[in-house]
Amino acid sequence: MKTKAALTSQHIIEISAPIFNKNGYAATSLSDITKATGLTKGAIYGNFKNKEELAFASFKYMVRFLMKPLSDHLAQSDSPIQKLHLISDFYRNYYSFSKQLGGCPVLNIGVDANNSNSILLKKVRDVIQRIQDQLCTIIENGIEANEISTNINPIIYAKRIDTIIQGAIFMTYTMNDEQYMKDTMDLVDKIIETELKL
Numbered sequence: 001m002k003t004k005a006a007l008t009s010q011h012i013i014e015i016s017a018p019i020f021n022k023n024g025y026a027a028t029s030l031s032d033i034t035k036a037t038g039l040t041k042g043a044i045y046g047n048f049k050n051k052e053e054l055a056f057a058s059f060k061y062m063v064r065f066l067m068k069p070l071s072d073h074l075a076q077s078d079s080p081i082q083k084l085h086l087i088s089d090f091y092r093n094y095y096s097f098s099k100q101l102g103g104c105p106v107l108n109i110g111v112d113a114n115n116s117n118s119i120l121l122k123k124v125r126d127v128i129q130r131i132q133d134q135l136c137t138i139i140e141n142g143i144e145a146n147e148i149s150t151n152i153n154p155i156i157y158a159k160r161i162d163t164i165i166q167g168a169i170f171m172t173y174t175m176n177d178e179q180y181m182k183d184t185m186d187l188v189d190k191i192i193e194t195e196l197k198l
Contacts, residue, residue, distance in 0.1 A: 010045060024108070
C-alpha cells in the first residue's frame, strides 16, 4: 500500500504530465502546476526537489502510459511478422489515443528539450533507442523463425520503420489530420509484406 507522500507524488505527476507534454518544459511554470493540482509550491517542492525532477517523472509517466497499451497489443501474437503488423495497427489509432494527453510525449518533449534541456533530451533519446531496440529484436526473431528474410538488416529496418512512424505522428498532429497516420501505416504494412516477409 502506498504512503500518503507516494500518493501525493503520483497525483502531482498525473496532473503535471499532460501540462508538460502540451506546453513544453520551459513554458510550464510552477504556477501552472500549483493551479492544476490545487497544491502549494511548498507541497510540490516537498515531493520533488525542483521543476526538472518533476518534468523527468512526468515524461516517464507519459511514456509508460502510452507504451503499455502498445505492449499489450503486441501480446496478441507470438509471430514476429504479426507483431510488426500489430505495431502498425496500434499506430492507426494513436492520434485519438494520444491527443487526450496532449499529444505524443516523444515528439513533443523531444522537440522542446532539443532547444532547452539537454538532460531531458537524453531521456527522450533513451526512449527512442528502446523502441528501436524492441523493433530490432522482433525483426531478429522473425529471421530466426524463418518469417523474415535473412537479407534484412534488423537495425536499419528498425530505425526506418520507427522514423516513418514518428514522421507520420508529426504530420498528423501538425495538419490535424489522422489520414496521414492511416496512410502511412498502410505503407508500413506494405514494407513488412514486400521487403521483410520471407
